[in-house]
Amino acid sequence: MSAQMQIDQIKLYLCDQFQLSQEQIGEMLPNFIITLATHMQNMERVLAEDDPMALGKVGHTMKGALLNLGLHDCAQLALRIEEKGKAGDRCTDYAGLVADLRNKINPLFS
Numbered sequence: 364m365s366a367q368m369q370i371d372q373i374k375l376y377l378c379d380q381f382q383l384s385q386e387q388i389g390e391m392l393p394n395f396i397i398t399l400a401t402h403m404q405n406m407e408r409v410l411a412e413d414d415p416m417a418l419g420k421v422g423h424t425m426k427g428a429l430l431n432l433g434l435h436d437c438a439q440l441a442l443r444i445e446e447k448g449k450a451g452d453r454c455t456d457y458a459g460l461v462a463d464l465r466n467k468i469n470p471l472f473s
Contacts, residue, residue, distance in 0.1 A: 366470035376433025402428050410461050419448025440464045
């Protein structure tokens with residue numbers, strides 16, 4: 364999905380779910396994107412530590428941020444990371460899941 368399509372999807376979601384005006388959304392959206400980028404960087408940092416439990420906690424945080432923006436397909440990836448990580452699963456391809464998530468949300472950061 365293109366960056367503009369994602370932004371439009373987020374704006375529509377924020378308007379529908381939280382009854383925010385376009386002006387409010389315009390003011391808040393840059394901070395939401397910055398927060399999402401910070402969570403993504405944190406997830407990649409924790410991935411390098413090879414600690415599934417810690418990655419599960421970061422996955423939970425990322426899932427919440429994505430759901431707050433209405434990015435449900437991305438939140439499903441974060442949920443998978445959360446559940447597998449919190450279960451201590453060492454067989455899951457966390458690097459692949461994190462890369463998939465990065466690829467899906469990366470257009471937002473351009």
